[in-house]
Every structure is written in C-alpha cells, then in structure tokens.
Amino acid sequence: MKEEPSVQIMQWHNDSEHQQIIDMLMKIPPADRDYDMVSSMGRAYNNLSLYEEALEQFAFIAEQGKTDPLWYFRVGYSYYYMKRYEEAVDVLHTALELDPDDQHSARLLDLGRHKLQKQQKAEARRTISRHQKDLESPxxxxxxxxxxxxxxxxxxxxxxxxxxxxxxxxxxxxxxxxxxxxxxxxxxxxxxxxxxxxxxxxxxxxxxxxxxxxxxxxxxxxxxxxxxxxxxxxxxxxxxxxxxxxxxxxxxxxxxxxxxxxxxxxxxxxxxxxxxxxxxxxxxxxxxxxxxxxxxxxxxxxxxxxxxYDTSEEDKEEDLRKVAEGTFSPLLAELCDNASEVDDLEPTIRSICTRIVQEKGHFSFHADELSHLMYDVQFWLYTHSYPATSRQLYLDTYSQIIAFGGEFGQGGYAPGFISDWLDGRIREGLIIHENGAFRFTDEALSAVIAKFIAEGGVA
The missing domain is CATH 3.40.1580.10 (SMI1/KNR4-like)
Incomplete structure (x- = not known):
C-alpha cells in the first residue's frame, strides 16, 4: 500500500468507506495490529451499526484504553445504539471525567441519560398498569x-x-x-x-x-x-x-x-x-x-x-416569535460572521424561516422546496468556514446549526431528510467530492445564493 495505514484509514473514514477499513485491517495479523488500528476497526464497526463486533474490538484494547477518553466514547457509542443505556451512561461519564471538554461525549451522555430515564419510567408504568388490570373481566x-x-x-x-x-x-x-x-x-x-x-x-x-x-x-x-x-x-x-x-x-x-x-x-x-x-x-x-x-x-x-392537544395556533405564534427574535446558535452565529457573500445574511435567514412557519404552522424542515433551500444554505455556510468537511462530519454536525440551535432552533429533526438531501445533491452533481472534502460547485453555489436572496426578499 502506498499510503501509511493511518492516512488511508482516515481517508476511508471521511469518505464513509468503513468496510474498506475493516477489510484492510483484517489482512493484518491480530498480533501486529496496534492500539490505533484496533480502535479504528471498532469505530468502523460502529459506523456500520455492527455494535457487538465493535465491542469485541474495544475489549482487546481495554487495558490500554483505561486512560483514553476516545476509547470510552466509542464503547459508550456502541452501548448507546444497542439501547444498553445504563452501561452507556457509565462509560460516557468516565469519558467526560478524562476529557471534560469533549462535546461529543457530553451530548451522547445527555441523550443516554434521557433514554435511561425513559426506560425506567416505562418499567414503572408497566408495573402499575399490570397491577391495575383485571384480567377476569370480559x-x-x-x-x-x-x-x-x-x-x-x-x-x-x-x-x-x-x-x-x-x-x-x-x-x-x-x-x-x-x-x-x-x-x-x-x-x-x-x-x-x-x-x-x-x-x-x-x-x-x-x-x-x-x-x-x-x-x-x-x-x-x-x-x-x-x-x-x-x-x-x-x-x-x-x-x-x-x-x-x-x-x-x-x-x-x-x-x-x-x-x-x-x-x-x-x-x-x-x-x-x-x-x-x-x-x-x-x-x-x-x-x-x-x-x-x-x-x-x-x-x-x-x-x-x-x-x-390542539395548540396549533399558540405553537405557530411562538415559532414565529422564535424565528424573528431567537438568538442564533453559537455555530450558526460563527458561520454567519465568516460569510461575506450576502449583506443581510441573518435577516434573510429569518425571512425564509418565517415563511416556512407561516406555510407549515411550525418551525421544521422536511423535503419541500424551502426546506431544501435551507439545507443548501446551512451546507454552504458550514463548508465555507470548514472546507475540509466529509459527508459524515457534516451529518454529525448538522444538528448544531439550527435543528438543536437553542432559541433559534427546532428542537429536533429527521436525519433521513438531511442524508437524502445531501445524497441527492451529490447525485445531481451540485455537491462534489474534491481532495477528501465535499463542497458545492461554483455554479451551484452561485445559484444557491441567488435563490436565497430572492426567496428571502431582503437584499
């Protein structure tokens, strides 16, 4: 192989070619695989949703991983997606103790705690409901x-x-x-x-x-x-x-x-x-x-x-207030500060999002035209600030822009809509893969910005 294994592994990871990583590392005798190789193999299994196989790999390096927050994060990731939330919470807590600034572990820990609490509540309700049910009644x-x-x-x-x-x-x-x-x-x-x-x-x-x-x-x-x-x-x-x-x-x-x-x-x-x-x-x-x-x-x-449960009018009014006045997330604010192609960037974003709320009755992006435009705009802003963006990195980061953006946010999103949009833009040739990163073509970006200005009605 011409490239060093670590370089090739990172390239395949950024390109979401996780099976390639496993195939390459399986050719290396287990005794010759170092800590980083085994950890990368476990990560690849995680990304293929093969969590049991991932845990097997992490077990091989458990002794070395005792001081590595990344080892704990990856093990916690496996447990979380296996819905073993109690174990996930325990492991991710250790990851944060070792690295208090690890935002990925912090977010997954919060999610794990929420899921664990939900499991515990369900078990309590299940027990109460069984006791109340009279099975002898017709x-x-x-x-x-x-x-x-x-x-x-x-x-x-x-x-x-x-x-x-x-x-x-x-x-x-x-x-x-x-x-x-x-x-x-x-x-x-x-x-x-x-x-x-x-x-x-x-x-x-x-x-x-x-x-x-x-x-x-x-x-x-x-x-x-x-x-x-x-x-x-x-x-x-x-x-x-x-x-x-x-x-x-x-x-x-x-x-x-x-x-x-x-x-x-x-x-x-x-x-x-x-x-x-x-x-x-x-x-x-x-x-x-x-x-x-x-x-x-x-x-x-x-x-x-x-x-x-009909609170549609109240919800609509609150969402209209949110998109008009709500504070941008730290990431969205940073991205807007770094972009100079549109003079009235923030007002234009708010204008388009106001139209979305007026048409839908709530603040959410789906598969409609204006939602796709906002997917385009977020991708443009992010890749402008962070040019070395892989497909997986963007999908992992997307929620921090608007979806879970705090006051100017939706409180949730459907990941399938985002991946479908992104893969569609790639198939259309509007987003290209170049030097290990994804970006709009120059022509496509010009079209996005022009549509953004036209639909926002501000500039």
Missing part, C-alpha cells in the same frame, strides 16, 4: 363500542372488513407468527378495523409527533383484503419488511406521518403466545420505542380526542 366491559368508531367512506374503503372468522384469525396468526390478544379479536369482531373517533394517546415522553402524546390514523383489522388490514398491502408484514420496523411483534395502527411511526403489539416480554404490550415505534428516531400500555384493551380505553 374485554371492553361497560364500554360503548358502537360510538367508538368513525363512519366515513375512507374508513370503509381502506380499513373496514367483514368480521373475521375463526379460520381467518388462525390463518393470520400463523402468517404473523404471533397469537393475537383476546381484546383485539373481540374489538375486531365488533368492527373489523377502522378509524376511531379518539385518535390520540397521552405519553410521558416526547416523540417525533408531539411532546406529550402520539396520534394514530386508524386501527388495522384482521385480514388481507384491505390495504390497512393487518396482513394487507400496507399491513404489519409490509411495515416490518419494507420499512425496517423491529421483528418484535405486530403493527396494529398506522399514524399520520405516513409510515414514519407506528403502534405495535410488543411480544418481547410475554412470548409469541402471551399478552403483548402496546408500544409506539419512531422510525425517525432510530426506531425508538415508547411504552404506551400493558395490553391492547388498556390502550383502546386510553385513547382521547385530538382536540385535547
């Missing part, structure tokens, strides 16, 4: 199921099927590999799928949908004939196989996000023939799981009207 005793369902042409067309026969139930259970809860079967025999009048469920934790609740669009019926039947075209097998939802149970409700979150029956604690819990799974947050109820009937009884 399903939905005293509940008016006739007034539970909405009657609409859309519901009848997309969700509602004939009541399931015992033969159909057995066939669906065999296909799914799980025994369906008695309460779910009872509700489906009353009406087999549909849209309830009450479509919100309270939560103690924020999700991609809201700070204090999740929402469903409909409840899937037992069958295959409707798109939103449990084994229909858009049913549970489709969501698990095509959308990547975890193989831990059955998708029973779709949500307003059009596939980006779902409600599932979770059989991890009860086995395939037991009484499953009900959970919310958030694709936009790495399939984060939020406990909802200890059983299906408790979930149905806990649904409330979405009117209880």
């Amino acid at each position: 399903p939905f005793e005293g509940m008016d199921l006739d007034s539970f369902w909405e009657d609409s042409a859309y519901a009848r067309d997309q969700y509602v099927s004939e009541p399931p026969t015992d033969e159909l139930i057995a066939s669906v259970e065999e296909e799914l590999g799980y025994k369906l809860p008695a309460a779910y079967i009872a509700l489906m025999k009353h009406q087999n799928g549909g849209i309830p009048h009450r479509t919100s469920f309270p939560t103690d934790e924020a999700t991609s949908w809201a700070e204090d609740h999740i929402a469903i669009t409909g409840i899937m019926g037992i069958g295959r004939d409707k798109s939103y039947a449990i084994c229909g075209d858009l049913g549970s097998p489709f969501m698990i196989e095509e959308w990547g939802y975890p193989h831990i149970g059955v998708v029973i409700c779709d949500c307003p996000s059009a596939g980006h979150d779902v409600v599932m029956l979770d059989y991890r604690h009860c086995g395939k023939d037991g009484e499953p819990e009900v959970i919310h799974v958030d694709q936009e947050d790495d399939y984060e799981i939020t406990f909802l109820a200890s059983d299906f009937e408790t979930f149905i009884r806990g649904l409330v009207s979405d009117e209880e």
